[in-house]
Amino acid sequence: MLAKIYVALWFAVAFAAGLIFLTGTFTMLTVVVFGFLTFGLVFTGMMCVLPYEVSHPQPAQIPASSEKQVARRPVSALVHLRAYGAELMTPNGVEIRKPKLH
Helix, strand or coil, X not given: CCHHHXXXXXXXXXXXXXXXXXXXXXXXXXXXXXXXXXXXXXXXXXXXXXHHHHCCCCCCCCCHHHHHHHHHCCCCHHHHHHHHHHXXXXXXXXXXXXXXXX
């Protein structure tokens, strides 16, 4: 489900609730019905929209020639420290990576 459809559903439910409220037929039964609708929309957002919005694209693949050149350069401890700090301060939030087992 796309986020635009999800937001449109929220606006449709809010518009319907406002219309029913303005006509004076917003009873306790309709409050319960709209409560179930909003619970369903929140659950739908958690199950369908949130994973779609949080997922990250595939990382860029480095060509084999670049990997060999990077491996030959000596790396100082300061470069490792800066790289570690840069990983903590990502603009997208926490990134989850596969562990290196070699």
